[in-house]
Amino acid sequence: MKLHNYFRSSASFRVRIALELKGLSYDYVPVHIAKGEHKQPGYVAVSPSMLVPTLETDTGEQLGQSMAIIEWLDETHPNPPLLPPEPLARAQVRALAQLVACEIHPLNNLRVLKYLVHELKVGEDAKNAWYRHWVREGLLAFERELQRLPRGTYCDGDTPTLADCCLVPQIFNGQRFGADFAGLDRTMAVFDACMRHPAFIKAQPSSCPDHEA
Structure with missing residues (x-):
């Protein structure tokens, strides 16, 4: 491949x-x-x-x-497997993944940031504020959803899933822009666990x- x-x-x-x-x-x-x-x-x-x-x-x-x-x-x-076997758990993992892939990421990918700067003439500070705001809002929602699920090493239990595949890159890029991760206890605990895993x-x-x- x-x-x-x-x-x-x-x-x-x-x-x-x-x-x-x-x-x-x-x-x-x-x-x-x-x-x-x-x-x-x-x-x-x-x-x-x-x-x-x-x-x-x-x-x-x-x-x-x-x-x-x-x-x-x-x-x-x-x-x-990257999705759990039970239909409800599969839906929950997909929902977490889509919170990142469909709610946070589209507002902050490179072509959007370039459009803000080059077409709308937004300054660098305002562009970065835009990025940090939407990352923060999205991850707060992610944290609230995690809080409703049983606690495990990763987003769903003790095995990495599709949700972890999506979460970790978003945290990485948020760190580059100085996003605020305060109060995201479950989310950041998952991130830290992932970053001890050889695949991540x-x-x-x-x-x-x-x-x-």
């Missing part, structure tokens, strides 16, 4: 975590979105949506959207071959 991705992209990071949790080998193909490489014809041929990540399967199919990629990985390589360590941006690009 080949993973076309950008080291700082939280969506890319999610997929790298899933691949590492499942012990799957892949070729790392860097796409530097900050330099516009996702808009070059070569990558547009791989991803018409011009988004990262894209996973090329062993048989040559090209899959986009991190959540769809991770669920495909879970269905085709079911061990270890290996998938983090500083471990990527293009992290200094």
Whole structure:
């Protein structure tokens, strides 16, 4: 498999975590979105949506959207599973994952921040305040949802799931922007546990071959 991705992209990071949790080998193909490489014809041929990540399967199919990629990985390589077996628990894990992927991340990805600066002429301080505000609001909601679930090492029990794959990259990027994590006790305890897990360590941006690009 080949993973076309950008080291700082939280969506890319999610997929790298899933691949590492499942012990799957892949070729790392860097796409530097900050330099516009996702808009070059070569990558547009791989991803018409011009988004990262894209996973090329062993048989040559090209899959986009991190959540769809991770669920495909879970269905085709079911061990270890990234979703619990019970329907209710599966829905709860998906809901946590979507709080990050659908509520926080879309407001703070690179193209939104660039639009704020270049088109709406928002200053750097205001842009960063925007980022920190929406990360904080989203993670407060995440914390409240976690508080309703039985406490475990990770978001759902003592095994990493799709929710952890989504949470960790968002915390990483929030740290870069100086987001406020005060009062997020359960959330940050999960993050700390994840960052003691070899799969999360290996998938983090500083471990990527293009992290200094």
